[in-house]
Amino acid sequence: MNxxxxxxxGDASDTTMMTLQTLSTPALILDRxxxxxxxxxxxxxLAKHNVTLRPxxxxxxSVDAARRIFPDGPGPITVSTLAEAxxxxxxxxxxxxxxxxxLDPNKAARAAQIHAGGVDLKLTIDTAEQAAALGAAGKxxxxxxxxxxxxxxxxxxxxxxxxxxxLIAVAQAMQDAGVPLAGVLTHAGESYSLxxxxxxxxxxxxxxxxxxxxxxxxxxxxxxxxxVSVGSTPTAHFARDLTGVTEVRAGVxxxxxxxxxxxxxxxxxxxxxxxxxxxIGTKPEKGWILVDAGWMAMSRDRGTxxxxxxxxxxxxxxxxxxxxxxxxxxxxxxxxxILALRKGSSATLPDLPIGTRLRILPNHACATxxxxxxxxxxxDGRPEITAYWPRMRGW
Amino acid sequence: MNxxxxxxxGDASDTTMMTLQTLSTPALILDRxxxxxxxxxxxxxLAKHNVTLRPxxxxxxSVDAARRIFPDGPGPITVSTLAEAxxxxxxxxxxxxxxxxxLDPNKAARAAQIHAGGVDLKLTIDTAEQAAALGAAGKxxxxxxxxxxxxxxxxxxxxxxxxxxxLIAVAQAMQDAGVPLAGVLTHAGESYSLxxxxxxxxxxxxxxxxxxxxxxxxxxxxxxxxxVSVGSTPTAHFARDLTGVTEVRAGVxxxxxxxxxxxxxxxxxxxxxxxxxxxIGTKPEKGWILVDAGWMAMSRDRGTxxxxxxxxxxxxxxxxxxxxxxxxxxxxxxxxxILALRKGSSATLPDLPIGTRLRILPNHACATxxxxxxxxxxxDGRPEITAYWPRMRGW
Numbered sequence: 071m072n073x074x075x076x077x078x079x080g081d082a083s084d085t086t087m088m089t090l091q092t093l094s095t096p097a098l099i100l101d102r103x104x105x106x107x108x109x110x111x112x113x114x115x116l117a118k119h120n121v122t123l124r125p126x127x128x129x130x131x132s133v134d135a136a137r138r139i140f141p142d143g144p145g146p147i148t149v150s151t152l153a154e155a156x157x158x159x160x161x162x163x164x165x166x167x168x169x170x171x172x173l174d175p176n177k178a179a180r181a182a183q184i185h186a187g188g189v190d191l192k193l194t195i196d197t198a199e200q201a202a203a204l205g206a207a208g209k210x211x212x213x214x215x216x217x218x219x220x221x222x223x224x225x226x227x228x229x230x231x232x233x234x235x236x237l238i239a240v241a242q243a244m245q246d247a248g249v250p251l252a253g254v255l256t257h258a259g260e261s262y263s264l265x266x267x268x269x270x271x272x273x274x275x276x277x278x279x280x281x282x283x284x285x286x287x288x289x290x291x292x293x294x295x296x297x298v299s300v301g302s303t304p305t306a307h308f309a310r311d312l313t314g315v316t317e318v319r320a321g322v323x324x325x326x327x328x329x330x331x332x333x334x335x336x337x338x339x340x341x342x343x344x345x346x347x348x349x350i351g352t353k354p355e356k357g358w359i360l361v362d363a364g365w366m367a368m369s370r371d372r373g374t375x376x377x378x379x380x381x382x383x384x385x386x387x388x389x390x391x392x393x394x395x396x397x398x399x400x401x402x403x404x405x406x407x408i409l410a411l412r413k414g415s416s417a418t419l420p421d422l423p424i425g426t427r428l429r430i431l432p433n434h435a436c437a438t439x440x441x442x443x444x445x446x447x448x449x450d451g452r453p454e455i456t457a458y459w460p461r462m463r464g465w
Numbered sequence: 466m467n468x469x470x471x472x473x474x475g476d477a478s479d480t481t482m483m484t485l486q487t488l489s490t491p492a493l494i495l496d497r498x499x500x501x502x503x504x505x506x507x508x509x510x511l512a513k514h515n516v517t518l519r520p521x522x523x524x525x526x527s528v529d530a531a532r533r534i535f536p537d538g539p540g541p542i543t544v545s546t547l548a549e550a551x552x553x554x555x556x557x558x559x560x561x562x563x564x565x566x567x568l569d570p571n572k573a574a575r576a577a578q579i580h581a582g583g584v585d586l587k588l589t590i591d592t593a594e595q596a597a598a599l600g601a602a603g604k605x606x607x608x609x610x611x612x613x614x615x616x617x618x619x620x621x622x623x624x625x626x627x628x629x630x631x632l633i634a635v636a637q638a639m640q641d642a643g644v645p646l647a648g649v650l651t652h653a654g655e656s657y658s659l660x661x662x663x664x665x666x667x668x669x670x671x672x673x674x675x676x677x678x679x680x681x682x683x684x685x686x687x688x689x690x691x692x693v694s695v696g697s698t699p700t701a702h703f704a705r706d707l708t709g710v711t712e713v714r715a716g717v718x719x720x721x722x723x724x725x726x727x728x729x730x731x732x733x734x735x736x737x738x739x740x741x742x743x744x745i746g747t748k749p750e751k752g753w754i755l756v757d758a759g760w761m762a763m764s765r766d767r768g769t770x771x772x773x774x775x776x777x778x779x780x781x782x783x784x785x786x787x788x789x790x791x792x793x794x795x796x797x798x799x800x801x802x803i804l805a806l807r808k809g810s811s812a813t814l815p816d817l818p819i820g821t822r823l824r825i826l827p828n829h830a831c832a833t834x835x836x837x838x839x840x841x842x843x844x845d846g847r848p849e850i851t852a853y854w855p856r857m858r859g860w
Contacts, residue, residue, distance in 0.1 A: 094575070
């Protein structure tokens, strides 16, 4: 072998000077204008309620994307792993960070170390055992992160219901262990299964009420409860009243996706990420078009399978991002996608010869993003790749 | 912030000296002994048939794993992306590489460049357009890769049926364009939906017959057809006769997974990869245990959902790899897994306090592997991490 292989492209970061026509496929494309519009929309909604936006960066996992939310300097953020906290602190100077996953006691020492490094890292717990582990780690590090008590507002996952005496018991255990109480935190995960505006507004109100009730119960018991944190992208966009809430967390709003469209939170032309792909075969007798984006590029997420409109593994658009009627990724293997018309469609399969470039809108932006090393950024309706924004990964 | 964040662990490669009890979770674990046993099993089967094993490295994506298949030096391999070809050539010295995905004409130049760099890269095509693009790229690079004609043996995806006159037309187009014919290549993808040994043996025979028939048709038309390549993990293990076949491609055999177990190709204790996780919460009133392995660690793959036994997002084992009866990952969000007993189970939910470490067997080894930056390798039934093997990613 000669040296040409030593500079192999791989997850190329040198994609500037490229265009949608020349970039190697499959590739993740980010429409910066759509993203900016989505950010402005949620900021506008929350400004009316006079609450803080603490975006969940588990969707974007990119300091460049985070900077579009906070053009004036690092603001409050949410993360889903300690590695994300370390990344955003290190690469972006973010120092007000909530880690919104229930604390594994084995991670308490690492969390305390991040806190000791100058980051106001806030953790999430719902048991006395976690409080004790965190307190011990804080003592050892000479610096103890504060923690939220997780509140269960809809039976979705973890947390304590506002009327459960365990709520006060955990706050007491935190005080005993020397762990500052950051406040209460809840997430209306069940809102993802809704699609009716009234039901979404009701879910938002239940989320608000659970968080505020829990905060009130703690305050009545003599505990300070400075932050009242709620958040999911659907409830953030459908909340009518946020009285008593101090901040909203939301993640997927930055890009939106087909699941969010199915819930009714956004329009198709709000979707800011897509996967660029190329036609590599056709099977006209079966109504199939084969492309080089399989589940490795799209993810295995089938989040629209239980919605009114099943989008398969994604909705197919032309290179400019305009959807073909009813054309979806019907099947996916690792590096092959099979495009076909949605069952029952009266549309005609478009004539897309081998080599044609297409863009596929994903079911779930968080899952599709995670399949890629970074974003190829387009803007101003132009096909040129104006920037490459790396994503972080890992735990 | 001080300097402690500059050496953040992230996708730590410094996991040696760690054990299953101390490694940060979630983490991908590879049992090297099980992997070696799986490799020996398929090698043994193929030796009886006197055919070559050309493993598909899209599953492992690791040069360290590839070296366990080829302890005496680089052998013939299969890849699913050109970046994989470049990686295995560069990092492992592999020079006999089949890229088994239909060629995007835009990638022909890059493929020819790899070939010109000293790699016997063989491509996959099924149209005259692809032959023309490859021939042109070969001329420009001064070196043209050979190509397989893809044969359709079961209507699964791409390729030409052996009796289709297009087969000869494509071979002719290749000759006209100056593209050497490597042979024929087929993949019995439909075998993944089977579970009966007789049906699997029949699928293997149909795969063999289609490839051999296509090779014979080409030879009758005057074309050389040196390689007759078949392969899927199920058919590779159930083939009774491989007369006329020269090589077998298989990928997931190296690790196996719950889908392969559901098909009947392996036992549960053949599964070589698992995800190490930690209990972070319990909801006894719902029969739930919460862990820190969600879909980011497991993937969104639900490949067992249509099998006789639905394994959710994975089957839960204790830290030593022994399964709990009927305990599965019932739901998954990005960084949370919810463990519950399989519907209808009469088993008792085990008592697993916060902080308990578990290992989860995946539905689909290729998809779960892709969620991780590398393998934490265990061996000899010991809990120590003996090595960290990075995975490659990207296109």
